[in-house]
Amino acid sequence: MFVRIWPLFVKELLANWRDKANRYVLLFAPIIQLLIFSFAATQEVKNVPLAVLDEDRTVLTRELISRFEGSPQFSQVIRLNGVTEIASVIDARIAPAVLHIGSDFSRRLSAGQPAQIQLLLDGRRSNAAQIIHGYASEIVDRLNGELVQLGRLKGPPSVVVARTWFNPNSDTLWSTVPGLFAVLITVVGMMVSGLSVARERELGSFQQLLVSPLTSTEILIGKALSALAIAMTQGIIVMLIAMYGLGIPMEGSMMLLVAAMIVFLMSVIGIGLFISSLSDTQQQAIIGVFMFLAPAILLSGYATPVANMPDWLQTVTLANPIRHFVVISKGVFLKDLPIDVIASHLWPLALIAGVTLSAAAWLFRHKIA
Amino acid sequence: MSETLVRLEGVSKRFGSAPLAVAEVTTTIVGGGITALAGPDGAGKTTLLRLMLGLLKSDAGKLTVCDLDPISHAHRLREVVAYMPQRFGLYEDLTVFENLRLYADLRGVAEQQRAETFERLLTLTGLAAFQSRLAGALSGGMKQKLGLACALVRAPRLLLLDEPSVGVDPISRRDLWRLIRVLAGEGIGIVWSTAYLDEAERCERVLLMNDGKLMYEGVPSELTKRMAGRTFHVRNAGEQRRAVLAVAAKRTGVIDAVIQGSNVRIVMAEGAATPSPEEFSKDSGVDIVAVSPRFEDAFINLLGSKSPAVSRLARASDNFRTTEPVIVAKDLTRRYGSFTAADRISFSIGKGEIFGLLGPNGAGKSTTFKMLCGLLRPTSGEARVAGLDVVAQTSAARNRLGYMAQKFSLYGDLSARQNLDFFAGVYGLTGAQRHDAVKRVTEAFGLGRYLDTNAGTIPAGYKQRLALACAIMHEPPVLFLDEPTSGVDPLTRREFWAHINALVAGGVTVMVTTHFLDEAEYCDRIALVYRGRVIATGSPDDLKSSVRTQALPDPTLEDAFIALVEADDRTVAA
Numbered sequence: 001m002f003v004r005i006w007p008l009f010v011k012e013l014l015a016n017w018r019d020k021a022n023r024y025v026l027l028f029a030p031i032i033q034l035l036i037f038s039f040a041a042t043q044e045v046k047n048v049p050l051a052v053l054d055e056d057r058t059v060l061t062r063e064l065i066s067r068f069e070g071s072p073q074f075s076q077v078i079r080l081n082g083v084t085e086i087a088s089v090i091d092a093r094i095a096p097a098v099l100h101i102g103s104d105f106s107r108r109l110s111a112g113q114p115a116q117i118q119l120l121l122d123g124r125r126s127n128a129a130q131i132i133h134g135y136a137s138e139i140v141d142r143l144n145g146e147l148v149q150l151g152r153l154k155g156p157p158s159v160v161v162a163r164t165w166f167n168p169n170s171d172t173l174w175s176t177v178p179g180l181f182a183v184l185i186t187v188v189g190m191m192v193s194g195l196s197v198a199r200e201r202e203l204g205s206f207q208q209l210l211v212s213p214l215t216s217t218e219i220l221i222g223k224a225l226s227a228l229a230i231a232m233t234q235g236i237i238v239m240l241i242a243m244y245g246l247g248i249p250m251e252g253s254m255m256l257l258v259a260a261m262i263v264f265l266m267s268v269i270g271i272g273l274f275i276s277s278l279s280d281t282q283q284q285a286i287i288g289v290f291m292f293l294a295p296a297i298l299l300s301g302y303a304t305p306v307a308n309m310p311d312w313l314q315t316v317t318l319a320n321p322i323r324h325f326v327v328i329s330k331g332v333f334l335k336d337l338p339i340d341v342i343a344s345h346l347w348p349l350a351l352i353a354g355v356t357l358s359a360a361a362w363l364f365r366h367k368i369a
Numbered sequence: 370m371s372e373t374l375v376r377l378e379g380v381s382k383r384f385g386s387a388p389l390a391v392a393e394v395t396t397t398i399v400g401g402g403i404t405a406l407a408g409p410d411g412a413g414k415t416t417l418l419r420l421m422l423g424l425l426k427s428d429a430g431k432l433t434v435c436d437l438d439p440i441s442h443a444h445r446l447r448e449v450v451a452y453m454p455q456r457f458g459l460y461e462d463l464t465v466f467e468n469l470r471l472y473a474d475l476r477g478v479a480e481q482q483r484a485e486t487f488e489r490l491l492t493l494t495g496l497a498a499f500q501s502r503l504a505g506a507l508s509g510g511m512k513q514k515l516g517l518a519c520a521l522v523r524a525p526r527l528l529l530l531d532e533p534s535v536g537v538d539p540i541s542r543r544d545l546w547r548l549i550r551v552l553a554g555e556g557i558g559i560v561w562s563t564a565y566l567d568e569a570e571r572c573e574r575v576l577l578m579n580d581g582k583l584m585y586e587g588v589p590s591e592l593t594k595r596m597a598g599r600t601f602h603v604r605n606a607g608e609q610r611r612a613v614l615a616v617a618a619k620r621t622g623v624i625d626a627v628i629q630g631s632n633v634r635i636v637m638a639e640g641a642a643t644p645s646p647e648e649f650s651k652d653s654g655v656d657i658v659a660v661s662p663r664f665e666d667a668f669i670n671l672l673g674s675k676s677p678a679v680s681r682l683a684r685a686s687d688n689f690r691t692t693e694p695v696i697v698a699k700d701l702t703r704r705y706g707s708f709t710a711a712d713r714i715s716f717s718i719g720k721g722e723i724f725g726l727l728g729p730n731g732a733g734k735s736t737t738f739k740m741l742c743g744l745l746r747p748t749s750g751e752a753r754v755a756g757l758d759v760v761a762q763t764s765a766a767r768n769r770l771g772y773m774a775q776k777f778s779l780y781g782d783l784s785a786r787q788n789l790d791f792f793a794g795v796y797g798l799t800g801a802q803r804h805d806a807v808k809r810v811t812e813a814f815g816l817g818r819y820l821d822t823n824a825g826t827i828p829a830g831y832k833q834r835l836a837l838a839c840a841i842m843h844e845p846p847v848l849f850l851d852e853p854t855s856g857v858d859p860l861t862r863r864e865f866w867a868h869i870n871a872l873v874a875g876g877v878t879v880m881v882t883t884h885f886l887d888e889a890e891y892c893d894r895i896a897l898v899y900r901g902r903v904i905a906t907g908s909p910d911d912l913k914s915s916v917r918t919q920a921l922p923d924p925t926l927e928d929a930f931i932a933l934v935e936a937d938d939r940t941v942a943a
Contacts, residue, residue, distance in 0.1 A: 007794025011780065011787070018782040018823070204778040208839075211742050211772040211849070212795045213764045 004214055008222030009229075016192065016230060026192070030184045030234050031241060038177050038246060048073065048132065051095040053080040055103040064117075064143055068099065073135045086120060096122040097132045174249075177242045178333040179302040182264075182326045184238055186297070189231035189265045190289050193272030196223045197364075198285035216365045220273060224357065227269045228262070235261050242333075252332035256342065260328045263349045267321040270356025277363045301326050321352045372400045374527045374558040375421055380430035382416055390416040392581040393430065399574075400526065400558035403549060405589070407562075407569035407668075408578035409858030411829050414562040415455070417578070418529050421560075422452055435526055447476070451525035453516050455532050461505030465496055465515055468504050472519040490518040493548060509730040510541025517548065527558045534563060535856065538729040538884055539930050546571075564856045565885070570664035577668060579858065584671045589664050596636065596662035596670060603633040603649050604656040611870050613649045618677040618867070620648065625669045626677040627863060628870075629890045630910035636666045638675075665859055678864035680871035682813045693756065695720050695847055695878040696741060700750035703736050710736040712901040713750065718880065718894075720846075721873055725892035726882040729934060733901040735851075738882045742849045743767055755846050768796060771840035775852030777832050781825025785816055785835050788824050789842065796843035810838035814868075830861040837868060841877075848872065850881040854888060866891050886926045897933055904937045 017023055050068055054061050069077045078095055080086065086098050100118040108115040119136050121129035200206035209219060236258070242248045250257075275288035298304070299313070300322035306314055317323045324345040331337025375398035382391040391413045398404050406414050419425045420432060423439030423446055432439060435449045460468055469487055478486065491497040494514040499507065504515060513533060520528065530549070534542045546568075553559050561572060569575045570589045577585040577592075585592050606613040613633045617626035622641030627634050637643070646655045694717035701714040711733040718724040728734035739745035741752050743759045743766060752759040757766040779788045789810065793803040811817055814834040819827045824835060833854070841848065848869075854862040869891070873879060883889055890909055897905040897912070905912060913924050916932040924932070 003797055003799060004795050007791050010794075011783065011791040014783055014787055015780055203781070204774065204776045205780055207744060207774055208772065208778045209795075210744055211767055211770065212792070213768040213797065214795050215764050 005218050005222045005225070008214065008219065009226050012196065012223060012226030013229065016226070026188065026230060026234065030188055030238055033184060034177070034180060034238055034241060037180050047075040048097075048128070049076050049078055049095040050074045050132075051078040051080055051086070051089045051098040053083065053086060053098060053100045056101050056105040058106040060106050060109070061101050064101070064140070065099075067139050067143060068136075071135065071139060073132075090120065090122050093122070096128055097136070099136065174334060175330070177246055177248050178330040179300075179326050181235070181238055181242055181333075182300070182322060182329045183297055183302055185231055185235040185261065185265065186268050186322055186325075187293065188234045189227055189268040190272045190293060191286075192230050193223065193227035193269040194276050194279075194285045194289040195282055196227065197273065197276035198279040198282045201279075202281050217361055220357075220361050220364050224266070224269050224273060227272065228265055231265050231269070232258075232261065235265070248333055250332070251334055252336040254332075256339075257329065257332040260325065260332070260342065260346060260349070263346060263353060264321055264325040264328075267349055267353035267356055270353055270358075270360050271321075273360035274356060274363055277360060277367055296320050296322050299323065318348065319352065321349055324349050324352075373397050374400050374435055375560075376431070376433045378431040380417075380420060380427045380432050382413075382420060382425060382427050389581045391420065391427075394578075394581075394583045395430075396576060396583060396586050398527075398558065398560060398576075401553065401556050402573035403553050403559045403561050403571075405561050405563060405569035405572035405575040406578065407564070407566060407575055408584075409564055409829070409861070410856040411580075412578040412858075413581040414578060415531055416581075418452070418531055418560070418562060421529060422446070422450065448523065449526045450529065451520040451523070451527070452529045453520045453531065453533060455535065459504045459512060459516055459519070462503060464501050464503055465491075465507070466500040468515060468519055469522060473522045476523045478522050486522060486524075490521055493551065494518045495544075508541075510537055510544065513537060513541065513545060514548065517545075521552075525557060527560070528552065529560045529562075531562050532564065533561065534565060534568060536730075536884065538732075539886065539927050540729050540934060543931065564858075566665040566668055566859065567663070567887075575664075577671070579672060584668075592667040592671075593662050593664050596666045598659070599637045599639065599641075600660050600662045600666055601635050601637070601643070602629070602658045602660045603635060603646070604658055605631060605652075605654045606633050606650065607631045607654075609650055609652065609655075611874060613655070614677075614870065616649050618679050620644065621676075623677060624674045625666065625863070627866075627887075627890070630908060630913065634660065636662075636669065669859055672858070672860055674860060678860070678867040680813075680864075680867040681815070682868055682871040682875075691720060691756065694718060695722075695755055696724070696880055697751070697753040698737065698741060699753075701737060701740055701747050701752055702749045703733075703740060703745065704748045709901050711740065711747075711898075714898070714901075714903055716896055716903065716906060718878055720878055721876050722894065723869070723873055723879045723881065723892045725889045725895040726880065726898060727884075727886075727889055727895055727930060728898035732899045734882055734898040736901075737898060738849070738851065738880070741880065742770060742772055768843070769845050770847040770849055771843070771845040772849045773836050773840040773851065773853055775855050777836060779824045779832075779836060779839060781823060783824055784821050785824050785827065785831075786820040788835065788839055789816075792839040793842050798843060806842045806844075810842055814838050829857060830864075833857055833861055833865060837865065841872065846877060848877055848879045850879065850883075852883050852885065852888075853881065855883070855885055862887075886930065889926055897930065899934050899937050900941070905933050 016026065052065055052068070054065060065077060068074055078089070080089065080098070086100065089095050089098055098120040100120060102116070102118070105115050105117065117140060119133060121133060197206065200209060239257070243250055271292060272289065275292065276285050279285040279288055299317045299320050302322070306317055306323060309317065327345050328337070328342055331341065377394050377396050379393045379395055380391060381389055381393050383389050394417065406417065408414055416425065420427050421434050421439060423443045426440055434446060437446050439446055460471065463471065469490065473483055491500065494517065496511065496515060496518065499511065504512065507515060533545060537545065549559060549561065561568070563569055569577070570593070572589065574587060575585065575589045576583060603613050603617070610628050610631060610633055614626050614628055617623050617633060617635050622638050623635050624638050625636040644657065646657045649655060696718040698714050698716050701711055702709065703711040714737050726734050726738055736745065740747045741754065741759065743763050746760060754766050755769040757769065759766045780791070783791065786807070789807045790803065793806050798806050811820065814837070816831065816835060816838065819831050824832065827835070854865050857865070869879060881888065881892065889895055892909060894906060894908055895912060896903045905915070907915070909926055912929040912933070913926060916924050916929045921928060
């Protein structure tokens with residue numbers, strides 16, 4: 001059996017490599033996407049205006065505001081003169097956030113009482129709001145620390161800070177790239193496998209393949225393995241660029257990540273081959289692949305946390321291979337995820353792979369004979 | 370009547386760095402008749418048509434169509450020229466009538482003229498009864514007619530047809546031909562591009578092209594006449610016909626030799642002495658008779674053929690010995706819902722036989738063919754190839770068959786060598802075995818200089834050789850050919866059949882399906898499939914003589930085909 005699959009495997013690799021356009025797309029598109037998405041489309045918020053209503057007007061509050069002004073995240077500080085102006089600033093989208101310091105702020109602080117600063121955020125820009133909240137907390141927190149050092153702060157600190165775990169530098173690249181890595185290898189695996197059968201059907205070489213002694217299972221294995229080889233190569237390149245080019249740490253075991261990639265890619269390739277066996281032309285295959293990719297990426301937790309989705313949808317995402325791999329990828333890159341947690345995501349992946357590959361094999365046998 | 374519609378003066382066109390696709394063509398095309406634009410695939414026919422339409426710009430030369438420059442007067446040109454491309458752009462999800470209306474809209478046909486035009490076109494094409502049928506549900510021949518009707522929604526002065534008869538069975542082809550005759554009678558100038566030389570022969574004028582060059586222009590019979598006295602039949606060769614062909618191929622003075630039923634047709638070089646029957650066979654029954662020349666003979670002569678093609682395929686080691694039939698169809702049936710595409714088809718093919726499967730489009734010929742080579746599972750019945758059940762022992766059976774499709778179906782992005790390696794590999798040849806197989810076919814087919822060239826870019830004749838090489842590398846005892854030489858030039862076709870004859874001499878059994886009746890002449894036996902059943906079996910000569918009448922004393926295979934199908938229609942109707 002292997003004797004016949006090997007030439008098919010080699011042929012698939014050659015066919016992908018010798019098609020010039022295909023070669024460049026496969027080689028460079030994921031790398032370019034990695035760089036574009038991680039730099040241009042990060043969730044970082046920079047250069048936003050901030051409105052400030054300072055009712056206290058003391059040396060301390062002036063110091064605090066100057067720190068906001070000096071921070072690279074905020075482009076300008078708009079000073080407000082009264083509470084009535086707050087609503088209009090937010091409504092008119094002049095600034096996504098208003099920092100409101102009450103008139104008793106310094107007094108309470110020096111009296112050793114809890115002092116609060118109110119940060120009003122534009123909920124329509126929920127993502128930006130969350131990030132601004134993080135920045136603001138950090139600035140206030142740092143000031144607190146300095147006050148403690150100087151011995152000027154006797155009581156509790158002024159603002160409760162929600163600290164960002166595992167990303168102490170608030171480096172959004174770190175949270176973006178491991179997820180992006182998962183998405184990019186998905187796209188490569190899906191495209192290579194999704195086009196493979198449809199391309200041959202369109203060119204007419206598929207019949208020639210079908211009259212050869214290769215069984216439909218052998219054809220499927222050959223095509224799955226070659227897609228796996230291409231996507232793995234691409235995935236490892238992207239992984240190395242992420243580590244050495246973008247400085248993403250690899251806290252967990254790289255071998256473990258590579259092993260998880262294989263299981264994950266098999267599940268994705270199963271879907272790709274399934275779509276490809278259904279399609280008569282490459283165009284249909286591409287449409288099919290995107291019909292799957294768009295919702296699967298949205299529901300993967302790559303861009304929006306799965307925990308924020310409605311309960312029923314969270315259950316649906318359990319069938320989504322990308323969702324499991326995003327967890328593994330983020331986990332292994334950033335925090336040496338314990339093996340049992342990885343396993344709890346790996347077995348669903350193996351199950352999904354088993355189902356999708358068998359479905360592709362079944363369809364393959366039944367659509368052609 | 371015969372106004373000059375197209376004038377070409379030294380027109381040339383080149384794509385990239387390839388040789389000239391159209392090389393300094395100077396000619397005129399006149400109205401009121403059919404002009405054939407004949408030549409094999411890649412001769413430059415489509416390029417020339419596209420230049421006339423202003424879809425391409427010529428690199429050199431002067432070109433006017435209906436006294437208009439096709440590029441600068443593109444808009445006015447569209448009003449007087451109609452074009453039907455090889456695959457006409459019908460909208461398959463629209464009905465026949467909606468397609469017509471859409472093209473009338475696109476070509477700006479005035480509302481008041483439409484009713485009359487549509488009715489005339491629908492009647493002309495015989496589609497009136499199918500107005501509300503989806504175009505996608507029409508048969509191949511009907512689609513072609515609808516395409517033609519759509520091209521004619523605005524009455525043109527010049528109609529350009531790009532290979533309208535490709536993939537169309539003889540009956541639909543005859544209908545189409547009648548239709549075009551009617552149009553020509555109305556005074557429309559018609560250019561019919563074709564790779565079939567028998568079609569070109571029937572036109573008033575012919576422009577014969579090869580490799581971008583115009584080889585001949587004028588009345589077809591004028592060219593054919595030059596071959597007078599040089600064409601002969603070696604009669605009654607029967608069983609020995611392939612041996613006779615091999616002798617003819619070696620005799621000096623013979624420039625062409627083909628099998629036609631039990632005869633071998635030979636063409637002599639100019640001035641060569643008439644051969645005697647003894648030269649070909651000791652059998653006293655064999656006779657030599659002068660026959661009238663064909664247009665194809667003249668083309669072969671123009672192409673400068675010195676002698677008929679000889680196969681360098683070494684006689685394969687015949688490791689498949691059997692007295693049993695090699696291909697057996699037993700009550701083969703395939704149903705799609707309530708439609709029976711193949712109905713209890715039975716025949717058996719002996720070793721070393723060339724068996725042809727013929728029939729109109731959609732009659733069940735492809736279905737039968739596919740069931741026999743394992744591409745389609747029969748609903749019931751049995752298909753056996755080389756002693757193995759195709760359904761139960763699929764993989765093993767496939768190992769014993771070679772398959773070659775009409776459309777080039779290798780991997781165009783892979784080099785010739787990589788294609789050979791791949792096919793050797795999937796047929797289980799490894800190491801030295803594979804190396805030897807690749808070497809053997811490379812030498813036999815002269816593929817050496819193209820081994821490292823992408824298969825998609827090698828010349829058409831070599832593609833044909835490469836496809837056959839890939840199909841027979843594993844020395845299969847059975848070979849399936851699906852319209853193997855449609856669209857190739859006559860010399861390549863002869864070479865191809867020389868290889869097939871060599872294989873058959875080595876004990877290979879061949880099954881071929883074709884629309885191209887010249888190809889069918891090479892068969893030992895033919896099964897005619899119609900309405901899912903075999904309506905006739907026999908040698909080409911048997912089929913021809915079965916329809917011989919006083920009105921038709923010397924029927925061609927095409928005549929036989931049409932007569933048998935019509936006879937079956939009458940029995941079914943009665």
